[in-house]
Amino acid sequence: MLTPPDLPQEAITQLLASAYGLHDIRAEFLPLGAEANSAVFRIDASDGAAYFLKLHRNGLDQSVVAVPAFLHHEKGIEAVMAPLPATGRELSVRGDGFDWVLYPYFDGRNGFERPLSDGQWVKLGAALGSIHRTELPESLSAALPRERYDHHWREGVRRYQRRFINDVKGDDIARRFLAFWEEHAEEIDNIVYRSEQLASILLERRPELVPCHADLHAGNVLVGDIDGESDxxxxxxxxxFILAPKERDLMFIGGGVGHAWNQQREEALFQEGYGAKKEDIDAVALAYYRHERIVKSLLESCDRMFDGTASAEDREVGLRQMQTQFLPDDVVAIAHRSYDAIT
Structure with a gap:
């Protein structure tokens, strides 16, 4: 959410005091993230610590907080950011129409803003390898979605394609969106078709499912040198979070958004930490996920563009995000290369 939610400062103060024991707080809204139904704040409290508060509007799947807590505390994977428990030991609390989750504040930059060092690439690989090798307890794994290569996103894009043929009207933002879509209509159709084709192959193979972050782009990895600790x-x-083939996460390494994480040297450092050889990676699954992510992003862009409650700023961001994917050597070009490698 890029604009603050309709939530008074007093409401934030009261909930953090009653649920987390934080007092004399100062809340600063942070216009971060592409999620239209979440908002984030920096919280400074009288205990001298800084916190990161995330609000979820449409209900919170408890695995979102329970799995990171298990990976961090039970499996000792320090790189996993885990939520802080409330005074009643809950990992999230409900109030004022939101689910509230509180985290330690990481004073650093994300991978788009600051390149990872060699050591951080190795650490990222080691952390992801540990996550993929983790056997989750039944109490957690039973509640997690499993990869089904579903057609939901592909059918969603096709519905919009049929709608656009009927000459959809809209404001200036929508007109620019539709002009760009029309310019790339053939390529978009090809991406959707290939995603479906690759899904049918994987449905026959049934690859091993492992715990996957599923959105491991550079914006979700924070880096910094804190308290004398480098890297x-x-x-x-x-x-x-989902149980899926490991390529669900590995597609981002060498295939990142916005020209991030696309260097062979970075990939080699990551693999050093991860511990798998390149030949152990399923090229078909890698190509599928790189196509399917674009399909999902296209559907989300359409939903945001034609959401009557979305702000003009949010819709402009959605348009730019869609356009960026089609730039030279960005995710669409990388998906094409991944497909060419298996044909």
Whole structure:
């Protein structure tokens, strides 16, 4: 959410005091993230510590907080950012129409803003390898979604394609969106078709499912040098956790958004920490996920563009995000290369 929610400062003060025991707080709204139904704040409290508060509007799947807590505390994967428990030991609390989750504040930059050092690339690989090798307890794994190569996003894009043929009207933002879509209509159709084709292959193979972050782009990895500790990093953004083939996460390494994480040297450092050889990676699954992520992003862009409650600023951001994907050597070009490698 890029604009503050309709939530008085007093409401934030009262809930953090009653649920987390924080007093004399100062809340600063942070216009971060692409999620239209969440908002984040920096919280400074009288205990001298800084916190990161995330509000979820449409209900919170408890695995979003329970799995990172298990990985961090029970499995000792320090790079996983885990929520702080409330005074009643809950990992989230409900109030004022939101689910509230409180985290330690990581005073650093994300991977888009600051390149990872060699040591951070190795650490990221080691952390992800540990996550993928983790056997979750039944109490957690039973509640997690499993990869089904579903057609939901592909059908969603196709519905919009049929709608656009009927000459959809709109404001200036919508007109620019539709002009760009029309310019790339053939390529978009090709991406959707290939995603479906690759999904049918994987449905026959049934690859091993492992715990996956599922949204491991550069914006969800924070890096910094804190308290004398060099090469520190934190993996955040656990909203899409799923049991899936390891390529669900590995597609981001060498295939990142916005020209981030696309260098062979970075990939080699990551693999050093991860511990798997390149030949152990399923090229078909890698190509599928790189196509399917674009399809999902296109559907989300359409939903945001034609959401009557979305702000003009949010819709402009959605338009720019869609356009960026089609730039040279960005995710669309990388998906094409991944497909060419298996055909």
């Amino acid at each position: 520190r990093l934190a993996i955040v953004g656990w909203n899409a």
